[in-house]
Amino acid sequence: xxxxxxxxxxxxxxxxxxxxxxxxxxxxxxxxxxxxxxxxxxxxxxxxxxxxxxxxxxxxxxxxxxxxxxxxxxxxxxxxxxxxxxxxxxxxxxxxxxxxxxxxxxxxxxxxxx
Amino acid sequence: xxxxxxxxxxxxxxxxxxxxxxxxxxxxxxxxxxxxxxxxxxxxxxxxxxxxxxxxxxxxxxxxxxxxxxxxxxxxxxxxxxxxxxxxxxxxxxxxxxxxxxxxxxxxxxxxxx
Numbered sequence: 001x002x003x004x005x006x007x008x009x010x011x012x013x014x015x016x017x018x019x020x021x022x023x024x025x026x027x028x029x030x031x032x033x034x035x036x037x038x039x040x041x042x043x044x045x046x047x048x049x050x051x052x053x054x055x056x057x058x059x060x061x062x063x064x065x066x067x068x069x070x071x072x073x074x075x076x077x078x079x080x081x082x083x084x085x086x087x088x089x090x091x092x093x094x095x096x097x098x099x100x101x102x103x104x105x106x107x108x109x110x111x112x113x114x
Numbered sequence: 115x116x117x118x119x120x121x122x123x124x125x126x127x128x129x130x131x132x133x134x135x136x137x138x139x140x141x142x143x144x145x146x147x148x149x150x151x152x153x154x155x156x157x158x159x160x161x162x163x164x165x166x167x168x169x170x171x172x173x174x175x176x177x178x179x180x181x182x183x184x185x186x187x188x189x190x191x192x193x194x195x196x197x198x199x200x201x202x203x204x205x206x207x208x209x210x211x212x213x214x215x216x217x218x219x220x221x222x223x224x225x226x227x228x
Contacts, residue, residue: 042218043218091158107156108155
């Protein structure tokens with residue numbers, strides 16, 4: 001069964017450092033997403049991406065965040081200058097259609113900012 | 115997208131049917147009901163979705179009331195591996211393609227016990 005792959009599974013970084021979280025979506029999918037989940041809290045939408053541009057973003061997705069699909073297979077989330085409150089589980093997802101129609105989620109990257 | 119209300123938690127005995135309710139009284143005509151689940155901090159997993167007719171797949175059945183103001187997800191023979199947080203999400207569709215982000219609430223914590 002096709003799956004969304006995320007690397008690394010766990011990343012520890014110092015406050016103020018830049019991190020890049022990587023995702024390989026399912027190959028024939030056209031829409032890509034990042035969500036995050038702070039420990040004990042709800043899963044929160046960050047951004048959706050289609051046709052090489054952001055189609056929607058949340059208030060959380062401020063200037064320190066960026067996304068890229070550099071080579072047609074990887075989908076990355078960059079956090080420019082990490083803060084303690086960025087510590088969370090980050091999930092990548094992809095779907096054939098926009099929105100929730102059978103979105104496939106990866107297993108997540110646990111980001112710990114110290 | 116319409117707001118949903120779910121019970122905080124439910125228990126179910128292994129092998130019995132688990133019936134998870136969801137209220138979405140403000141749902142509008144072009145909005146679908148989706149169910150996802152999240153097993154112990156893994157990425158959310160799509161289960162099923164429907165508009166107004168009852169739906170069944172290999173994982174579950176979805177019963178939507180005639181007025182579409184509520185629905186029930188049925189896991190016919192729950193197993194210990196079905197212990198998870200179950201999310202009911204309402205998403206708008208336009209022309210057969212869903213739009214908008216997935217907005218996760220707190221969901222229902224289903225515990226399946228031996």
